Amino acid sequence: MSNFRPQPRPGVLSISPYVPGKSGAPGVAKVFKLSSNESPLGPSPKAIAAYRGVGEHLEDYPDGAATRLREAIGRVYGLDPARIVCGAGSDDLLNLIARAYLADGDEAIHTTHGFLVYPIATLGTGAKPVVAAEKNLTTDVDAILAAVTPRTKVVFLANPNNPTGTYIPYDEVKRLHRGLRPDILLVLDAAYAEYVRRNDYATGLELVAENDNVVMCRTFSKIHALAALRLGWMVGPAHVVDAVNRIRGPFNVNAPAIEAGIAAVEDAEHIERSRQHNERWLPWLTEEIGKLGLTVTPSVANFILIHFPGTDGKTATAADAFLTARGLVLRSVAGYGLPNALRMSIGTEEANRLLVAALGEFMGATA
Numbered sequence: 026m027s028n029f030r031p032q033p034r035p036g037v038l039s040i041s042p043y044v045p046g047k048s049g050a051p052g053v054a055k056v057f058k059l060s061s062n063e064s065p066l067g068p069s070p071k072a073i074a075a076y077r078g079v080g081e082h083l084e085d086y087p088d089g090a091a092t093r094l095r096e097a098i099g100r101v102y103g104l105d106p107a108r109i110v111c112g113a114g115s116d117d118l119l120n121l122i123a124r125a126y127l128a129d130g131d132e133a134i135h136t137t138h139g140f141l142v143y144p145i146a147t148l149g150t151g152a153k154p155v156v157a158a159e160k161n162l163t164t165d166v167d168a169i170l171a172a173v174t175p176r177t178k179v180v181f182l183a184n185p186n187n188p189t190g191t192y193i194p195y196d197e198v199k200r201l202h203r204g205l206r207p208d209i210l211l212v213l214d215a216a217y218a219e220y221v222r223r224n225d226y227a228t229g230l231e232l233v234a235e236n237d238n239v240v241m242c243r244t245f246s247k248i249h250a251l252a253a254l255r256l257g258w259m260v261g262p263a264h265v266v267d268a269v270n271r272i273r274g275p276f277n278v279n280a281p282a283i284e285a286g287i288a289a290v291e292d293a294e295h296i297e298r299s300r301q302h303n304e305r306w307l308p309w310l311t312e313e314i315g316k317l318g319l320t321v322t323p324s325v326a327n328f329i330l331i332h333f334p335g336t337d338g339k340t341a342t343a344a345d346a347f348l349t350a351r352g353l354v355l356r357s358v359a360g361y362g363l364p365n366a367l368r369m370s371i372g373t374e375e376a377n378r379l380l381v382a383a384l385g386e387f388m389g390a391t392a
């Protein structure tokens with residue numbers, strides 16, 4: 026019977042659909058959404074104003090080339106706008122890269138707890154996701170290099186990674202690149218780059234500029250707090266930009282996103298405020314949650330991974346239910362192979378303090 030109806034291409038039905046972080050807590054008056062790494066400070070007020078301004082002209086198609094947005098990004102990052110492509114979130118760009126560079130029988134590598142969009146985008150093309158083991162929940166360059174085969178076409182690397190919050194130093198990224206054949210595309214996903222305060226970290230823009238096989242994806246969903254608008258950008262060599270531009274939707278970025286994005290990327294003060302908020306609360310949460318006897322993976326991003334003992338009722342599932350009942354909505358990461366951990370986005374001061382108090386209660390409660 027199933028042969029007599031349309032069949033999706035091989036790979037599509039192997040995809041485990043992406044499960045977004047929960048956004049609600051039924052019956053709770055005040056909800057703190059700490060499940061998708063959105064910024065607790067919200068977007069720049071200038072971005073909100075720019076977004077509202079577009080409401081007067083919803084009949085017009087947006088600029089399909091997002092020219093003014095690419096120019097603004099180019100000014101802020103010192104990049105040639107011609108090397109930038111904007112997308113409906115970095116999801117869009119990651120999928121476009123997969124579609125442009127992967128086909129049946131090809132392989133794309135990501136790490137054990139790499140962002141779930143990588144295997145989804147890979148399987149959608151008929152190619153095979155290949156998992157490179159991590160060490161201590163951190164990217165292991167040697168494992169990635171060992172996973173390369175003649176069929177490898179793409180390597181996806183989130184640095185820092187989500188959901189682990191860990192990173193590898195720039196020297197390691199360069200060593201990875203040196204070890205890859207020149208026909209393998211290295212995709213650096215720097216969604217959380219703005220938060221990282223480590224001397225040995227770099228996003229890799231220089232690697233993109235100097236090579237024919239490196240691209241970088243960035244997002245407006247995290248520090249810029251425009252997740253609702255779906256906006257991201259990538260920068261790469263001219264030939265990759267050309268390929269991606271050929272297959273992207275002609276109007277893949279909407280007009281409100283373009284205008285809000287320009288205002289957001291230019292609001293250095295707001296970005297700095299968001300960074301400082303994170304710099305204050307990331308170490309505080311790591312320490313306070315550690316004091317409760319829970320392990321927190323050291324994070325350089327705007328979220329932490331909290332590990333539960335998994336015994337005596339102290340499971341991630343039980344903690345999730347306990348916290349949700351108090352309006353504290355964290356992210357289950359069972360889909361990432363971390364059934365006894367929860368990921369928490371750094372929240373407002375109020376949310377962070379409530380979370381530590383509630384977790385203390387949870388850990389103290391007898392099973």
Ligand SMILES: *Cc1c(COP(=O)(O)O)cnc(C)c1O
Pocket residue numbers: 062113114115116117140183186187214216243244245246247252255256257
């Ligand atoms: C959140 C996130 C993104 C951003 O995705 P958008 O589609 O731009 O919202 C990209 N990569 C990683 C690793 C992320 O965690």
